[in-house]
Amino acid sequence: MRRAQDLPVDRPRRRVSGRGVLIALGALFMFVLIFGRAIARFYVDYLWHQSLGRGDVFWGVIWAKLTLFVLFFAIFAVVACVNLFIADRTAPSSFPANVHPYVERFHEVFGQRLRLVRYASALVVAVLVALPAVSRWQDWLLFKNAKEFDVADPQFGADVGFYVFQLPFLTFLFDWLFVAVILVLLFTAATHVLNGGVVFVSPVPAIRQATKAHIAVLLAILAVLKAGDYWLDRYKLTNSQRGIVDGATYSVVKAQIPAIMLLILIALLTAGLYLSVIKTNSWRLPLVASALWLVVSIVGGVIYPAVVQSLIVNPNQQTREQKYIERNVTATREALGLTDIEVRDVQFGTLTASEVESDLAPLGNVRLLNPTEMETRFLVDRGEVAGLTIDDLDVDRYDLDGEVEQMLVAARELELKGVTNRSWQGLHLINTRGCGLVVAPASRVQSNQRPDYRTLELERPELYFSPELSGYGIANTESTERVCDEEHRYEGDKGVRMNSVARRAAFALAFLDYNVLGSGAINDDSQMLWVRNVNDRLNKLAPFLSYDADPYPVAIDGRAVWVVDAYTTTSRYPYGESIGAVQRSPDSGLSNSDNYVRNSVKAVVDAYTGEVTFYVVDNDDPILRAWRTAFPDLFTPLTVMPDELRNHLRYPEDLFRIQTDVYSKYRIDAELFFQRDGNAWSVAQAPGSSPTSTTRTPAQTAASEAPSAAANTFATESDASRFVPYYTMFDTSRPGEEAKEEFVILRPFVPFSTGDTRTQLQAYMTASSDPETYGQLTTYVVQERNGQLPDGPLRVAGNAESQSLISERISLDNQDAGGSKVRFGDLQLVPVADGLIYVRPYYVAVPQSSGDVEQVTEFRFVIVSYNDNSVLTRTISEGLAQLFPGFEGDVGDRIGVPAEPGAGDPLEPDDQPVLPSDAAELLLLADSLFIEADDALAAGNLGLYQSKVEEGRQRVADAIAILEGSGLAADPGSDGDAGVDGGVDGGVDGGVDGGADGGDADPESQPADE
Structure with a gap:
């Protein structure tokens, strides 16, 4: 029968006060403030993916993250709660009398709720330790969808796929388990203290036998986990950077790996000794083993390999490292796509005027307008x-x-x-x-x-x-x-x-x-x-790909799309050399630690709708195959891409920079590694874009580029800029074949030399962008003629600037602070018939007095170089006529008016305003006078030069008076399609900027820019 005091008591119902309502509303507001935005961002992210038809990607990532969270939360929660339960079950039946005062106080505060507090705390910690696992969703999906590379690493015989797909997640898993068990150990120890299983008395704490056994088992588990971590560390050493090249080199294989095997044995022995505490009730042997473990990890894992490297390897590197260099060379070539390069020999001889006239097509493809230099010109004419x-x-x-x-x-x-x-x-x-x-x-x-x-x-x-x-x-x-x-x-x-x-x-x-x-x-x-933002859009949709720094627009089917090169990368290819700090494009999406790169995807973003399509370029790439398994509907076969768009694909510059930089060192076999001079190459030194940087002498270069530890590295360690690859139309036919022009990217090489002193042209590489031969790498190896190689880009540029007439022109155009500045375009090498001609555009950056652009770069001249001779002329044809007496051909690099469109040609010439006929005639006459003035200056006749300039200025002034009367010379800030850009800039700048402005023209005679 229940006692009266045990019967339920009727309590009056509480009325909700206004204060309670305010508190509830305040709590709701704080919830919305804290969690509402996160929920809103989650919802709009979902809407964004749905709008692109990519809900599968959104939910695929969500489920991967949720799976990891639940899995790791469950692991920790179960392990922690089981151990807390064991600690409670092994607690003494009666509470010790001599417990610490803090323990007593703890029991007084929590009383019967102590167990609930412990389990709740374990669950909170489980949430915290599970959160880092969520960020590993990419490793998890690759682990789940691992593919084979069908290439075995030479040290352990494991497939490369194990290193790329499984090792990263396994490493994280063991590290996480080790930390989790440490936290469980701390929870368990604290529970035993609170339960009375550990009593802090002098001189040492009193620990019950059951408590010792429990803690010993956890310590043994930690030792086993560390042994497993050591086992994985062996595989990670295939990317070691201890030796002369990346990978497991001599000291790693002969010293560090054996040391790790010894550490595994010690760890397992220590685990066994900790388990023996259950019977022996003594900590002495496991503690001694732990101390030995620490000593061996320092001596065997750090000191011993360093001693082997210093005393055994370094004095005889060529013999000791040969085997491992071979592994590195093979892996690096494979990882960076350098195994299928076509090699051709070329030899350049002398040219005659008739030979040049018979092969003008390559010269007609020379790019006079450099993208970097002409950006301001386009902006002022068409974009401001x-x-x-x-x-x-x-x-x-x-x-x-x-x-x-x-x-x-x-x-x-x-x-x-x-x-x-x-x-x-x-x-x-x-x-x-x-x-x-x-x-x-x-x-x-x-x-x-x-x-x-x-x-x-x-x-x-x-x-x-x-x-x-x-x-x-x-x-x-x-x-x-x-x-x-x-x-x-x-x-x-x-x-x-x-x-x-x-x-x-x-x-x-x-x-x-x-x-x-x-x-x-x-x-x-x-x-x-x-x-x-195009790249942000791609990164949000497929963050597991890396993206090129330079999206480019393409006109297709009546609208514009952005094409972006996407890469699959990893830093875990065994024995592969990391790309390091090669001179990639600014904001490149590639990392210095990457040692495997494939341009497996072309991402296309519709500039009008925002639709995104990922076209698969490389079906054989294992990393992409893994992602296609994870997100099967995200990628589109290349065969579906419209032919019109395929005709505009480009071989990516970022990838080509890496490949040429690495190829210059890795084209030679391992046995020639220590005989780099005469065997290895370097990417050609870059002529600067301004006269001061171009005229750097070989002596200055050598002084600042003396290599550090030169005997132990492939790389040319210098502060010199390397030649930037450029796109061009290039004849890829073999001798005797019909000419075949392809759109390629090109980069030259010079012979490797200590101090970077050799500047002769040793070779050049091209990568095709045409659909039929896309991705074909071809190296053209230049053969010596009469025991000599032709001059490379840096020497050609320096020789050109040192010629008196060109130097004088540079001095005239390169004014003091605030004035005009000379700029150079790409120095382009042009094989013509059996010879080699270099062409380089010459620009002048002219200060602007209005608008947002401080300087506008104008094309002025072209430098044409052959052998040791260089000339500065207005057209390539004029330059060829000076270099090859009797030359009468026309390259077609200068036109009087825009060409008429061909039938069905989508490119229409811009409409040009019609000038009054008398003004037009005056401007054409002024242009001719300025050309005559430049010719007089080139001949050294300063008197005639001044006379022609003054006469030309007068004709310009007469034209301006007529234009002002017609109202055509108004609105200097208008779009490039009208008024001043279409008419006055077209005529006045053609004379003033083309002639007098290049010398010492009076700024007041340049109304077009005013």
């Missing part, structure tokens, strides 16, 4: 409009007048910092897109020295997505968007529709921007365009 910019120029090829030509291509991207309407509507609803592409043939200029701009007819010129665009935009609102060619509403379906209050609220909270929720301009048809 409020809210639009031209940020980058790229080289591609298009069919022009029935011939495939190199073209400079630029996108007129949206630049929000230049938008004049700084309101929220102006930044997010009105200015939402860039406008169209600007192109010009790279191998020709007009007679006014300007690019021959062409218009790519795009059905949809709007660029809602581009490489430099950030933030968000909302299309199809009540506000009228910026007009490109005509008023247009976004017709894509890859944005997130704002057709509910919940969605608008989620975006407002995620972006912390109330206007998204409160604006009346947003309707149900509006679409949120988010993650508009």
Whole structure:
């Protein structure tokens, strides 16, 4: 029968006070504030993936992360709770009388809730230790979907796939288990103390036998886990950097690996001794074993291998390391795609005028307009409009007048910092897109020295997505968007529709921007365009790929798309040499530690809709095959890519830089490793883009580039810049075959020399970008003629600048601070018939008095070099006529007016304003006078030079007076399609900038730039 005091008591129902309501509302507000934005960001991320049709990627990543969290949480929670349960079961039946006061106080505070506190604490720690595992989702998916490389490592015989796919996750797992068991050990020890299993008395704590056994088992488990970690460490040594090359070299194989095997035995022995405590009740032997373990780990793992390296390997490296260098050379070539290179021998002889005339096609492909130098020219002529910019120029090829030509291509991207309407509507609803592409043939200029701009007819010129665009935009609102060619509403379906209050609220909270929720301009048809930066978009969708630093635009099917080279990489290819700090492109997505790189994917982003497609280029890449297993619907076969787009694929510059840098060292076999002089190569030294950097002498180079530890490294350790690869149309036919021009990327080599003193041309490598031969690497090895190699780029550039007439011209154009500056384009080597000609554009950067651009780079001349002779002329044809007397050919690098389009040609010439006939005649006459002035200067006739310049200035002034009367010379800040850019710049700059401005022209005689 229940006692009266045990019966339930009726308690009055509490009424909710206003204070309670306020507390509840405050708690709800704090919850929304803390967790609401995270939930909103999760939701809008889901909407973003769904809008692109990539919900499979979103949920695939989520499930991978959730699986890891649950798995590691469960492991720790189970192990911790089991050990806490054992500690409770082995606790003394009665609480000791002499426990520590802190223990007593702890029991007083928690009482019967002590067990609950322990288990709850274990679960909280389980959450904390499981969170780091979530970040390893990529390693987990590769572990799950591992593939074979069908290549065994030479040390342990394991497939390379084990190192790339399984070893990283196993290493993390053992490290995590080791830490987890330590935490469980601490929990267990604390529980035994609180239960009375350990009593702190002098001189040593009193520990019950059951407690000792429990702790000893946990210590034994730690020793076994460390033994397993040592076992994995052996495999990681195949990427050791202890020796002369990366990989397990002599000291690693003969000293470090045996030391690790000894440590494994000691660890297992120590584990056994800890288990013996259960019977012996003594800690002496396991503690002695632990001390021995520590000593062996220091002596055997660190000191002994270092002694072997210093006393046995270094005095006789060539013999000791030969076997391991062979492994490194083989692995590096395979990992970086250097095993299938075609090698051809070439020899350059003397040329005659008739031989040059018979082979003009290679000279017609020389690029006069350098992307880097012409960026400001394009910006001022075609992109300097409020809210639009031209940020980058790229080289591609298009069919022009029935011939495939190199073209400079630029996108007129949206630049929000230049938008004049700084309101929220102006930044997010009105200015939402860039406008169209600007192109010009790279191998020709007009007679006014300007690019021959062409218009790519795009059905949809709007660029809602581009490489430099950030933030968000909302299309199809009540506000009228910026007009490109005509008023247009976004017709894509890859944005997130704002057709509910919940969605608008989620975006407002995620972006912390109330206007998204409160604006009346947003309707149900509006679409949120988010993650508009091209590389950010790709990284968000496929973060496990690395991306090239230079997306480039392509016109296809009436719209623009961005093409981005995507790489699969790893730093775990056994014996592969890491790419290190090679001179890659700025902001390269590749890492110094990578030792395996494949350009397995071409990512394409539609600049109008934002749709993303990942085309598979390399079906044999095991890493990509693993990701295709994880995300089977994410990738598209290359066969589906439109042929029109395939014709615009480029071999990636980042990859080519790495391959040429590594190939220069690894083209030789291991037995020649220590005879680098005369066998190894170096990437050619780069002529500087300005006269001061180009004229660096070999003596200066040698003084600053003396190698450190030169006997022990392949690399040319110097501060000299290396030749930057360039794209060009190149004849890849063999002697006797019909000429075959392909779009390639090219980079030259010089013989390796200590101190970097040799500058002769030893070879050059090309990589094809044409669909039929895409990715074919070809090395052209230059053979000596009369015991000598031809001059390389640095020497040719230096010799050209040292010639008196060229040097004088540089002095005239290279003015003091605030004045014009001479700049050089790519020095291009051009095999012609049986000879070699170098061509280099000559630019002048002219200061601007208005606009956002401080200097505009103008094309002025071209330097043509053959053997030891160099000339500075306005056209390549003129230069050839001076170098080869009797030459009467025409390379076609200068045109008077834009060429007429061919039938069906998508490239149309820009409309040019019609000048009054008398002004046009005056400007043409002035241009001729300035040319005569330059010729007089070149001949050393300063009197005639001054007379011609003054006469030319007068003709320009007369033309300006006529133009001002017609009103055509107005609005200097207008777009390049009208007024001053189309007319006055085309005529006046052709004379003033082309002639007098190159010398000592009066700035007041240059109204076009004013």
